[in-house]
Amino acid sequence: MRILHTEWSDGFGGQERRILAEMTGMRARGHDIWLATRAEAQLHTAAEAAGIPTLRLPLRGAADLASAARLARQLRRLRIDVVNTHSGIDSWVGGIAARWAHSPVLLRTRHLNNPLRRGWTNFVHYLPDRIIACGEAVRTRLVDECGFPAAQVVSIPTGIDFARFRPARPRHSVRAALGLNDTDELLLMVGVLRGVKRHLLALEAIHRLGERRPHLQLVLAGDGPMREEIAARAETLGLTGRVHFLGHRDDVPDLMGAADALLLSSRSEGVPQAVTQALGMGLPVVATEVGGVPELIRQEDTGLLVPTEDADAMAAALDRIFADPGWAKTLGERGRAHAHAHFSLDAMLDATERLCDDLLQRPERTTR
Incomplete structure (x- = not known):
């Protein structure tokens, strides 16, 4: 698969570490991976150090249609199969770009347990084919409290590469x-x-x-x-x-x-x-x-x-x-x-591969 992640955040906490781990893990499994982010983002530096190609965008805000247009052109040029957005601003820009480019699959990963409100002013929440919650509690809140259709939200917990996560010093x-x-x-x-x-x-x-x-x-x-x-x-x-x-x-x-x-x-x-x-x-x-x-x-x-x-x-x-x-x-x-x-890295990657593969095999994919 050809997968592009988007991320606006300039921090480097658990969310950004999960994105980096998923990108490197999926690349190791033979998939082609890209990241679209801001030049000043710490994830940009980490991704480049890991050998993941990055697209630098201003991502000035949710209404940054210029960034969305630039990204849409890149999605078509790279023939991206799956767009996976993560934070608020990049989910607007990335979601709009994915639909303009007719990308086959659009995912949004929800890392936080804060509510998301659906409505005409937040139409971006209607765009993803699936919303990935980083745990069952996050999924339950999105469905029960925020009104997301149960079929749209799937739980894929963050996985850790326990084989590598071990002390190097006594x-x-x-x-x-x-x-x-x-x-x-x-x-x-x-x-x-x-x-x-x-x-x-x-x-x-x-x-x-x-x-x-x-x-x-x-x-x-x-x-x-x-x-x-x-x-x-x-x-x-x-x-x-x-x-x-x-x-x-x-x-x-x-x-x-x-x-x-x-x-x-x-x-x-x-x-x-x-x-x-x-x-x-x-x-x-x-x-x-x-x-x-x-x-x-x-x-x-x-x-x-x-x-x-x-x-x-x-x-x-x-x-x-x-x-x-x-x-x-x-x-x-x-x-x-x-x-x-x-909660291993392999479990997270297995679930992500299954989800993407299932969505790419949908009959309606050819009409998008």
Whole structure:
């Protein structure tokens, strides 16, 4: 197949990593892959480094018909079979371009668990042949709450290449590089430092554990607009020396190998890759019960779930993990088995190939 992805975002979080993994994975299976994005997007740089050809477009907004016209010409020139859009702006531009170019298949991947509203002012949502939800919870919300036809929405969870996602350095050397030792309790958070991730709530939970867990260290891998606010709040709570800001990291497997547990404190998620990655490595996880997280974590079986915006419940769950390392290890082992069975990269690519192939084989394809 000849597949082109579009992406407007200039960040490089879980959404962009899934797109890159899908593009490289499908290319390894023999498909021809392109990416259309903005020149300043981090995904553009990553895709070019991976050898994926990119088309640079301004993507100035949803009504950027000039970008849509340019993209439509490229779709016809490259004889693209499948157009897969991802964010809001590129879904408008890419969706319009795909229909102008009469591309056989148009997909939209929905990475977030926020609602999408259908209506004449949002006609772009009527354009895709299928909307790919990154988990069953996202699919259910689109169908039950947002009114999308059940037949239009399919769940394909984000998959991780567990064979490659493994530490390259030993635990003690990673900890030493962070200024930590083997007696410290290392709690890791991986993600962009923005409001929806609720790092401020995590600080409140850590503060509540102060006397009971004096060796607890919170390590934040990721950067974002709330870094200064989070640092200021940590100082106010007396946690400055126990909260470590690492910024963007490319050695997340090393960090997970050095950690004792992973924390997700978000108020909204799709199916978070950090949780999937941690489970795949056997790392115990405490996470808020949002979006597709319950698909990954079965309470007290593959991890611990806590309500959103509940620092006390979060603190209690973390205390259980650190107070009983043997039980936490068992949670991690069950989490690893669950993740490898249901959330692997191969499972995601298999489902994507089946979907595209089925749509391309439709009798009505020849009339488009």
